[in-house]
Amino acid sequence: xxxxxxxxxxxxxxxxxxxxxxxxxxxxxxxxxxxxxxxxxxxxxxxxxxxxxxxxxxxxxxxxxxxxxxxxxxxxxxxxxxxxxxxxxxxxxxxxxxxxxxxxxxxxxxxxxxxxxxxxxxxxxxxxxxxxxxxxxxxxxxxxxxxxxxxxxxxxxxxxxxxxxxxxxxxxxxxxxxxxxxxxxxxxxxxxxxxxxxxxxxxxxxxxxxxxxxxxxxxxxxxxxxxxxxxxxxxxxxxxxxxxxxxxxxxxxxxxxxxxxxxxxxxxxxxxxxxxxxxxxxxxxxxxxxxxxxxxxxxxxxxxxxxxxxxxxxxxxxxxxxxxxxxxxxxxxxxxxxxxx
Amino acid sequence: xxxxxxxxxxxxxxxxxxxxxxxxxxxxxxxxxxxxxxxxxxxxxxxxxxxxxxxxxxxxxxxxxxxxxxxxxxxxxxxxxxxxxxxxxxxxxxxxxxxxxxxxxxxxxxxxxxxxxxxxxxxxxxxxxxxxxxxxxxxxxxxxxxxxxxxxxxxxxxxxxxxxxxxxxxxxxxxxxxxxxxxxxxxxxxxxxxxxxxxxxxxxxxxxxxxxxxxxxxxxxxxxxxxxxxxxxxxxxxxxxxxxxxxxxxxxxxxxxxxxxxxxxxxxxxxxxxxxxxxxxxxxxxxxxxxxxxxxxxxxxxxxxxxxxxxxxxxxxxxxxxxxxxxxxxxxxxxxxxxxx
DNA sequence: TTGAAAGCGATACCAG
DNA sequence: CTGGTATCGCTTTCAA
Numbered sequence: 001x002x003x004x005x006x007x008x009x010x011x012x013x014x015x016x017x018x019x020x021x022x023x024x025x026x027x028x029x030x031x032x033x034x035x036x037x038x039x040x041x042x043x044x045x046x047x048x049x050x051x052x053x054x055x056x057x058x059x060x061x062x063x064x065x066x067x068x069x070x071x072x073x074x075x076x077x078x079x080x081x082x083x084x085x086x087x088x089x090x091x092x093x094x095x096x097x098x099x100x101x102x103x104x105x106x107x108x109x110x111x112x113x114x115x116x117x118x119x120x121x122x123x124x125x126x127x128x129x130x131x132x133x134x135x136x137x138x139x140x141x142x143x144x145x146x147x148x149x150x151x152x153x154x155x156x157x158x159x160x161x162x163x164x165x166x167x168x169x170x171x172x173x174x175x176x177x178x179x180x181x182x183x184x185x186x187x188x189x190x191x192x193x194x195x196x197x198x199x200x201x202x203x204x205x206x207x208x209x210x211x212x213x214x215x216x217x218x219x220x221x222x223x224x225x226x227x228x229x230x231x232x233x234x235x236x237x238x239x240x241x242x243x244x245x246x247x248x249x250x251x252x253x254x255x256x257x258x259x260x261x262x263x264x265x266x267x268x269x270x271x272x273x274x275x276x277x278x279x280x281x282x283x284x285x286x287x288x289x290x291x292x293x294x295x296x297x298x299x300x301x302x303x304x305x306x307x308x309x310x311x312x313x314x315x316x317x318x319x320x321x322x323x324x325x326x327x328x329x330x331x332x333x334x335x336x337x338x339x340x341x
Numbered sequence: 342x343x344x345x346x347x348x349x350x351x352x353x354x355x356x357x358x359x360x361x362x363x364x365x366x367x368x369x370x371x372x373x374x375x376x377x378x379x380x381x382x383x384x385x386x387x388x389x390x391x392x393x394x395x396x397x398x399x400x401x402x403x404x405x406x407x408x409x410x411x412x413x414x415x416x417x418x419x420x421x422x423x424x425x426x427x428x429x430x431x432x433x434x435x436x437x438x439x440x441x442x443x444x445x446x447x448x449x450x451x452x453x454x455x456x457x458x459x460x461x462x463x464x465x466x467x468x469x470x471x472x473x474x475x476x477x478x479x480x481x482x483x484x485x486x487x488x489x490x491x492x493x494x495x496x497x498x499x500x501x502x503x504x505x506x507x508x509x510x511x512x513x514x515x516x517x518x519x520x521x522x523x524x525x526x527x528x529x530x531x532x533x534x535x536x537x538x539x540x541x542x543x544x545x546x547x548x549x550x551x552x553x554x555x556x557x558x559x560x561x562x563x564x565x566x567x568x569x570x571x572x573x574x575x576x577x578x579x580x581x582x583x584x585x586x587x588x589x590x591x592x593x594x595x596x597x598x599x600x601x602x603x604x605x606x607x608x609x610x611x612x613x614x615x616x617x618x619x620x621x622x623x624x625x626x627x628x629x630x631x632x633x634x635x636x637x638x639x640x641x642x643x644x645x646x647x648x649x650x651x652x653x654x655x656x657x658x659x660x661x662x663x664x665x666x667x668x669x670x671x672x673x674x675x676x677x678x679x680x681x682x
Numbered sequence: 683t684t685g686a687a688a689g690c691g692a693t694a695c696c697a698g
Numbered sequence: 699c700t701g702g703t704a705t706c707g708c709t710t711t712c713a714a
Binding site: 063 | 710
Binding site for chain 4: 365366367368369372378379380381384403405406407408409
C-alpha cells in the first residue's frame with residue numbers, strides 16, 4: 001500500500017529526511033531552522049542545500065503540537081461587514097504581517113452569548129492571544145478569560161496581568177463636535193443618540209449634554225431622539241424630529257451611519273444640507289468623504305487602533321512591556337455644517 | 342499537585358487521563374468522542390461523566406497533527422476594508438458556522454505576487470481548502486495550486502479536479518443597467534470605466550457598448566471615460582466629462598464607489614441628480630440605499646456568493662458533488678434615474 | 683557543536 | 699466491542 005499523500009496535501013519531506021540526506025541529525029536541522037543553537041558552517045551548508053533540493057517546509061501542525069502554540073491571534077469583532085470594524089481588522093492584519101502570527105477572525109454580532117461561544121472556539125483552537133473589539137461581554141468575564149489567554153481589548157478600559165484594554169475619548173469627541181456647531185453659530189442642536197446600553201453612545205450623549213450646558217444652552221427633550229447606530233435609525237429619528245415641530249438648525253448624529261440616514265430623511269423632505277440644516281457625524285467612515293455634502297465628523301482612527309491592538313497583543317504574548325501610543329480622535333471639518341451669521 | 346500548565350494555557354486533561362480515570366483505554370475514549378465505533382453503554386457513561394468532571398477538551402493541535410488537517414479554510418480576499426469583499430466574507434463565515442471549519446483570512450491587495458505569497462502562507466498552515474475572491478492570479482496558477490489544495494474561486498470560471506470557480510454575469514448586469522436608462526428615455530449615456538485589466542470591468546464596458554449598439558445609439562469617445570473603481574476616480578472622471586463639453590443626460594458608473602465620486606463631482610458643480618443627470622452604479626453596496634438620492638444600481642448578491650463559495654469548498658473537501666445554485670445579479674431601481682419624456 | 687531519544691496528545695490499526 | 703501500540707513531524711533535554 002502506498003503511503004502516498006493523505007487526502008489533499010502534496011506534503012513534502014520531513015526533518016528526518018532532510019537530516020538523513022544532509023548527513024546530520026534531525027535535531028541539528030531543527031536547530032538550524034530555528035536558530036536555537038550554533039550549527040557548524042559545513043553542516044549549515046549541507047542542510048541549506050538539501051532543504052531547497054527537497055523543497056522542505058516544516059509542518060506547522062507538528063510545530064504547533066510540540067510548542068503548544070498555534071501562532072495565531074484570535075480576533076473577536078462584532079460585524080464582518082461594518083466599515084468601522086473592518087478598518088480595525090485591517091490595522092491588526094497590517095501589524096501582524098511578518099510576525100508569524102495570523103489572525104483568526106470571528107464575529108460576535110453584538111451578542112454576549114455568541115461572543116462567549118466564539119471566544120471559546122478561539123481558545124479551543126489554541127490561539128496565542130485574543131483581541132476583542134467592543135462587544136457586550138462584561139469586563140469581569142474578560143478578566144476571567146484572561147487567565148487562560150492574553151487579551152487586548154478595544155472599547156473598554158482594562159488593566160490586568162494578562163489583559164489590557166483602552167478606548168478612545170468619545171466624550172471628548174462629542175464635545176468637540178458640539179463645540180464646533182456652537183462656534184458656527186448653532187444653538188438649536190438636535191442629537192440622535194445611539195443604543196442606550198452602548199458605552200460609546202453614552203459618552204457621546206454626555207458630551208452633547210455637557211457642552212450644551214457649558215454654553216448655557218438649554219437642553220430640549222424634543223431635540224434628543226433615539227437612534228440605533230444604523231441608517232434606518234437615523235432616518236426615523238429625523239422624521240420624528242421634524243414631526244415634533246421643534247425648530248433646530250443642526251443635527252449631531254451619534255455615528256456616521258445615523259448621519260447618512262438623517263441626511264436621506266432631510267433630502268426626502270427637500271431640506272438642504274447644510275443650507276437649511278447642518279449635520280455632524282461620528283466615526284469618519286470612508287464614504288463620509290464622499291457623501292453630498294462631505295460629512296463633518298469626528299474621526300476615529302480605527303486602522304491605527306487596529307495596529308495598536310496588534311502590537312499590544314504580540315508584545316503581551318512575548319511578555320514585553322506594551323508601551324503603546326494610543327491614537328486620538330479628531331474633528332474632520334468638511335462641508336455639512338453651515339456658519340450661521 | 343496539578344500538572345502545572347505549560348506556558349500560557351490552563352490546559353486540561355488528555356485522553357489518557359480521561360481514560361485512566363474512567364477505567365477504559367484511550368482508544369475507547371477517542372472512539373466515543375468521534376463516534377468512530379460503538380462503545381458499550383456502561384463505558385460511555387463512565388467516560389461522559391469523567392469528561393465533564395475533568396472538563397476535558399480535546400487538544401485541537403494534536404488532532405490536527407494526527408489527522409493532517411487543520412479544519413481551516415483559507416480565504417484570500419483583496420481588501421479587508423471593502424464593503425464588497427466584506428459581504429462575501431460574511432457569507433463564507435455564515436455557512437462555515439457549525440461545520441467545524443474556521444476561515445483564515447488574508448488579503449492580497451490586488452497584487453499577484455502578494456496573493457501568491459499569502460496563499461503559500463495559507464498552505465503552509467495546512468488549510469483544508471482555499472477560497473479565492475477575485476484577484477490577479479492567473480487561472481493557470483490557480484489550477485496548479487489546486488493540485489495541492491482544493492480551491493473555489495469567485496470572479497473567474499474554473500473547472501478542474503480540485504478547482505471550481507464562477508463569476509456573475511457582469512455583462513448581463515451592465516446591459517440591464519443601460520437598458521433601464523434607455524427605457525427611461527436616455528440616449529446620451531456616459532460610462533465611467535473600471536480598471537482596464539479587470540475582468541468584471543471589461544464585461545461591464547462590453548455590456549454598455551453592446552446595449553448602445555443594440556439600440557442604434559452611436560457611441561461617443563467623449564462619453565467613455567476612465568475610472569479605477571474608486572470614488573476619487575469617479576470624481577475625476579466626471580470633471581473630465583464636464584470639461585469635454587459633450588452633453589449627456591446619464592452616467593453609468595462601473596461600480597458604486599465610482600458612482601459616489603461621480604455624484605459628489607456633480608454636486609460640486611451644482612448639477613442635480615436625477616433632475617439634471619441620472620446616475621446608475623454597479624454592486625449595490627449597503628450605503629447605496631442611503632445616498633442622496635438612493636442609487637439605482639446592479640445588485641451583486643455578495644453575501645449569497647459567499648455562502649455559495651463556503652458550501653462549495655466544504656463539499657469539495659468532503660468529496661461531495663458541489664451542486665450549487667449560483668446567485669444572480671439584479672437591477673435595483675431606486676431614485677437616481679429620471680425618466681426623460 | 684552534535685546526536686539519540688523522549689515525548690506533545692490524539693487517532694487508528696491490529697489482535698483478541 | 700475493546701485495549702495495546704505505533705505514529706503524525708517536530709522540538710528539546712541529556713549526554714557525549
